[in-house]
Amino acid sequence: MPTIIFDxxxxxxxxxxxxxxNLYISSLxxxxxxxxxxxxxxxxxTKISPSGAIVDKxxxxxxxxxxxxxxxxxxxxxxxxxxGSFSVIDSTNLSLINxxxxxxxxxxxxxxxxxxxxxxxxxxxxxxxxxxxxxxxDIRVTENSIQFFITGLSQAQAFPxxxxxxxxxxxxxxxxxxxxxxxxxxxxxxxxxxxxRGIAVxxxxxxxxxxxxxMSQQPIDFPLIFDADLDFSSGINRNSLFVLDxxxxxxxxxxxxxxxxxxxxxxxxxxGALGVAGEGALVVISSNFSEIVFAQGIGLVNSSFxxxxxxxxxxxxxxxxxxxxxxxxxGGDFLVGFPEAIxxxxxxxxxxxxxxxxxxxxxxxxxxxxxxxxxxxxxVQDYQISQLQTVGISTVTSVPEKPLEVVSSTPxxxxxxxxxxxxxx
Numbered sequence: 487m488p489t490i491i492f493d494x495x496x497x498x499x500x501x502x503x504x505x506x507x508n509l510y511i512s513s514l515x516x517x518x519x520x521x522x523x524x525x526x527x528x529x530x531x532t533k534i535s536p537s538g539a540i541v542d543k544x545x546x547x548x549x550x551x552x553x554x555x556x557x558x559x560x561x562x563x564x565x566x567x568x569x570g571s572f573s574v575i576d577s578t579n580l581s582l583i584n585x586x587x588x589x590x591x592x593x594x595x596x597x598x599x600x601x602x603x604x605x606x607x608x609x610x611x612x613x614x615x616x617x618x619x620x621x622x623x624d625i626r627v628t629e630n631s632i633q634f635f636i637t638g639l640s641q642a643q644a645f646p647x648x649x650x651x652x653x654x655x656x657x658x659x660x661x662x663x664x665x666x667x668x669x670x671x672x673x674x675x676x677x678x679x680x681x682x683r684g685i686a687v688x689x690x691x692x693x694x695x696x697x698x699x700x701m702s703q704q705p706i707d708f709p710l711i712f713d714a715d716l717d718f719s720s721g722i723n724r725n726s727l728f729v730l731d732x733x734x735x736x737x738x739x740x741x742x743x744x745x746x747x748x749x750x751x752x753x754x755x756x757x758g759a760l761g762v763a764g765e766g767a768l769v770v771i772s773s774n775f776s777e778i779v780f781a782q783g784i785g786l787v788n789s790s791f792x793x794x795x796x797x798x799x800x801x802x803x804x805x806x807x808x809x810x811x812x813x814x815x816x817g818g819d820f821l822v823g824f825p826e827a828i829x830x831x832x833x834x835x836x837x838x839x840x841x842x843x844x845x846x847x848x849x850x851x852x853x854x855x856x857x858x859x860x861x862x863x864x865x866v867q868d869y870q871i872s873q874l875q876t877v878g879i880s881t882v883t884s885v886p887e888k889p890l891e892v893v894s895s896t897p898x899x900x901x902x903x904x905x906x907x908x909x910x911x
Contacts, residue, residue, distance in 0.1 A: 495819045496527060498806040499792050500554035500565065500739075504577055507536035507799040510563060511806065511821060512551040515543070531565060533580055536799060544580040546573070553739065553793055558627050566636070568619045568682065588636070589616045593649055594662040597718055601697050601710065602669045604724040609645070609666055617641035621682015622739050622793070626691065626714055630654065633714060635693055637682040644670045646683060648695055664716060669698040669705035681753060683707070684737030684793075687714050688746040688773065696737040696750075707755075708732045711775065729775040733759040738766075739793030741803070746773030747829055749803050751791035756783065766791030768805055768824050780827040801828050 498513040511534070514527040529546040531554065546552070552567035556577060563577040570588035575581065598609040621637040631652040638647050645668065651661035685695040691714040698705035710727040736755035742748055750769040756762040760769060760781040766789045770780035783789070789809035796803050802825045809819060 495806075495821065497551055497808065498819050498821065499551035500531075501793045501795045501804055501806050501821065502554040502556050502563065503795050503797055504556045504561075504563075505559070505798060507797060508541065508577070509534040509536075509795075509797075509804075510554050510556070510577070512546075512554055512565065513819075514551060515545070529567065531563070531575070531580060533577070542580040544575065544582070546571075553622055554795075555623060555625050557625055557632065564623075564625065566620055566623050568621070570618065570620055588620060588638075589618060591651070591658065591661050594660075598647070598663050599665050599718065599722055600668050601665055601724065601727065602667050602671075602700055606718060606722075609647070609663060612645050612668075613638075613640045613647055613663060613666065618647075619643070619682065622684045622686075622737075624686045624693075624740065624742075626687045631659075633687070635685050635687055635695075635714070637685045637695060639680065639682055640666075643680040644668075646697055648683075648685065648697075664712070665695075665697065665710075667697045667699070667705075669700040681738060684740035684750055686740035686742050686748055688742040688748065689744070690746050690773070691715065692746070692773075694740065694748045694750075694771070696735050699732075706734045707736045709735050709737075709750075709771070709775075730771065730778065733757065733778070735760070735769060738790060739806075741794050741796055743796055743801070743829075745829070747771065747779065748773070749794045749796065749827070751794040751805050753792075754788050754790045757781065765789050766805075766807060766809075768794060768803060768827055770803075770827055770829060772829070779829045780824075782824070782827070784822065797823075800825070803827050 496514040498511055500512040502510045510531055512529060512531050515530040516527050529548050529551045531544045531546065533541040535541050548567050548569065548571045550567040550569060552565035552571065552573070555564050556562065557564065561577045563575040565573040565575060571585060572588050573585040574583040576583055592615065595609045595613055597606050599606050618638045618640060623634060623636040626633040631654045633650060633652050635648065635650050638649065639645070640647065645666050647663050647666040649661060649663040652659045683696050685693065687693045692711055693714050694709060694711050696707040696709050698707050709729055711729055712727060735750060735757045736753050737750045738753040739751035740748060748771045750771065752762070752767045752769060754764065754766055756765050756767050757769065760767070760778060762781055762783045764787050765783040767781055767783040768791060769778065772779050786809050789807055792806045792808055794803050794805045802823050804821055804823045807820050807822055
């Protein structure tokens with residue numbers, strides 16, 4: 487079952503982890519102020535250590551709790567709120583480095599792909615400058631730049647969109663709106679949710695988001711993918727954008743894991759096809775988009791899952807939840823962990839692939855890059871090694887009440903060199 491980690495949060499939104507397991511949560515905090523010109527609560531980012539201790543807190547000069555991302559392999563935390571406030575923060579001490587508003591950033595809207603019609607057109611009038619709101623974002627670091635992928639809504643909130651910009655040598659380049667949807671224009675029924683959608687990009691350079699398509703009764707959000715280095719000049723096959731046979735998913739936040747699987751936090755619309763309609767849910771999609779690995783809510787109607795991040799130390803995804811009428815906490819929003827959502831065959835924090843689909847007395851360990859000392863993190867005090875097939879491993883020791891330790895190894899060429907069963911316990 488999901489585990490509530492922090493409850494009675496006030497309007498939480500963004501959640502992120504850094505590489506050493508520090509947790510960052512954005513929410514509203516009380517100012518305890520009696521002055522009329524100071525609101526009773528303001529957005530803040532709280533930093534929490536892996537042990538659960540509050541390390542620091544940064545109060546923000548904005549009106550909404552932002553989404554959060556840590557730039558990979560750095561100490562830089564990025565915060566983006568729905569009004570476009572984009573903040574660059576030193577995560578070591580939660581100090582503000584720089585900030586600006588995305589609405590002030592000129593964006594190329596001259597050639598936007600409309601997923602509703604399959605046409606490329608000028609959206610300058612439909613998405614006027616300076617008047618958008620924003621949803622989720624993700625970051626990809628390449629050899630030459632840092633890429634930002636961001637979702638938003640037009641002023642009239644009728645046109646959800648996705649745009650991208652690069653940061654090269656500290657300067658923003660090529661801000662461009664890539665996709666939008668005019669599905670609501672053709673709808674005579676209930677319109678799509680007025681929120682920014684979730685978005686994530688994995689290490690393989692695949693971007694996932696959800697956008698609405700016009701259907702017979704109302705627009706419905708479906709997952710779509712595109713290449714991070716998308717080039718419109720070569721043309722786009724509209725049908726190739728959509729995956730999973732158009733399963734409805736109303737996203738609000740997303741992230742990915744080390745294997746490229748996607749984790750989606752849905753809003754209160756949820757997903758009818760996945761059996762979680764009318765409530766927030768965590769949905770996990772395999773990296774090759776062949777299957778839904780996991781889909782589960784917490785049984786709270788009208789709750790919304792706002793954002794999701796993965797703890798690098800445990801591999802567990804954590805989700806911010808908005809539900810003021812929760813029978814679990816007695817009212818209030820909270821952060822919840824889903825240890826059962828870790829896909830089978832997932833990489834452990836030590837970088838070893840554990841296939842837990844085998845019988846309980848078998849363990850398969852595999853790696854494509856065994857060239858240093860490794861620790862296999864599982865207890866062996868109750869087991870004895872009955873079989874050992876060595877491929878690239880020269881010495882294995884077993885110490886009671888301690889993990890099995892591979893004390894030395896030699897490199898191998900390909901993952902296929904490993905046997906089906908490396909260790910049988």
